[in-house]
Amino acid sequence: METATLRSILEYAVRAPSTHNTQPWLFKISEGKELEIFYDPQYVLKQADKELRDLHISIGCMLENLRLASMHFGYNAEISFGPFSENFKKAHVVFVQKSLLSDLDKRLFETINKRVNARGVFSPIAIPDIVKKQIIEMSSGSKIKLTLIESKEDIKKIGMLTEQSMHMAYENKSFRKEMSGWMNSNISSKKEGIPGFALKMPFFLSFFIPFFVRFFNMGNILGRKNYESISSAPLLVMFSGEDIELSWIETGILAEKVMLFLQSLNFQTSIFVGAIEMGDFYKEIMSITKNTTRPQFLFGAGKILGMHKITPRHDIDRKIIF
Ligand SMILES: Cc1cc2nc3c(=O)[nH]c(=O)nc-3n(C[C@H](O)[C@H](O)[C@H](O)COP(=O)(O)O)c2cc1C
The missing domain is CATH 3.40.109.10 (NADH Oxidase)
Structure with a gap:
């Protein structure tokens, strides 16, 4: 080649x-x-x-x-x-x-x-049944279990768990320091990290929010924002499987397939892993969704209106080693 x-x-x-x-x-x-x-x-x-x-x-x-x-x-x-x-x-x-x-x-x-990865509040436009069926079909043959969460009540409960998980995360100063290091202003030339525009930050605030995140506990505000976004989603797509590296990689492969598929149909997807990563919240997700395998990844799907700009990447030369 x-x-x-x-x-x-x-x-x-x-x-x-x-x-x-x-x-x-x-x-x-x-x-x-x-x-x-x-x-x-x-x-x-x-x-x-x-x-x-x-x-x-x-x-x-x-x-x-x-x-x-x-x-x-x-x-x-x-x-x-x-x-x-x-x-x-x-x-x-x-x-x-x-x-x-x-x-x-x-x-x-x-x-x-x-x-x-879009962020914000979803509009009430539903994902058609035929699309949901196609998503389920995409997971056939994978070791990863795909669960569609459609009940408004369950979606809200997962939104609440995510909010609580963010309270827990932001109480930790080291977490805040790490997180703030990955947030960039709207006009940053950095090729890694999340630009303010992708987090829907207003232009001027994007210069200060990383500082606030680092030195103040913004868990309540950010947790609420995540709740509002998740609870507005018409659909959550969850991936679960054995808790080993191999299955995490397989989760990524399947999740990317499904996210690309939904976006090819002009739907947006928005990832939320707070409740999966922090503490024991994942156990509560298992009980809400009546799942016996461990949740590994989750995103909301539907329409988030407005502009969604792509984020930067490093030049490929920086990623090739000899
Ligand atoms: C494993 C994984 C976990 C992620 N978790 C979150 C999350 O909890 N909340 C969030 O807003 N974005 C989350 N993201 C989205 C990333 O921040 C996003 O993919 C990255 O900033 C690049 O932007 P892009 O997807 O728009 O290209 C996650 C992405 C991956 C792959």
Whole structure:
């Protein structure tokens, strides 16, 4: 494979969502047709992602983009991952010619550069039943269980748990310090972290909010905002499975597929992992949703009206190692 093609594939891969927009991946290219993927330990969120669940989910999302982009350029990406931990090695990709994109994969690929994690209040427009059916079908064959949460009452309960989880998180000074370091102003030239516009911050406030987050406990305000957003969602999509690295990566792969699908139909998706990550709130989600497997990831889906701008990424050269 030409290096230029591989670079183009990686440009699509890194458009994936990642926790706090950390983009924790590193790529090592060997002989032009094989790729090794590592995570960069400097991007571990020691407070927000103690178990590295979100780091693995982020890498899973990136692998799904990589698979789609490889097919667009005529290659089948044979992706394997694990065993983990000892040496940071996470995934190995062999590119094999030649593959055809299915209509669904073409649709997903064409959405990669438009996908954003939207934030804000959802309008009451429902997701049609046919779309929900297609989402369920997308999960067939995956080890990850996909649950659609549609009852307004259950959605509100999960909104409340998320609000409480944010109170808990923001009480911790180290969490606040870490979080503020990943929030940027609306005109920041930083290529990592979340720009103010993506958090729907007004222009002037975007210069001060990271400071306030760091030195004051804003858990009440931010928790309420999350509650308002989640409770307005017509649908929550939850992914659950075994609590191991392998299943976190698989969660990311499936979640990215479903988020791309929904966004290809002009719906928005908005991720909320507070109640999954903090304390024991996940147990309450399990009881609300009558789920026996551990929740790993969750997003709201529907229409969030207004502009949703894409967020920056590092140049691909910074992510390639030799
Ligand atoms: C594993 C994971 C967890 C995330 N958790 C949250 C969250 O709890 N709240 C939130 O607002 N965004 C969350 N995000 C969204 C990221 O902040 C977002 O993907 C990143 O800033 C890049 O922006 P983009 O998705 O619009 O490209 C999460 C993303 C991932 C992959």
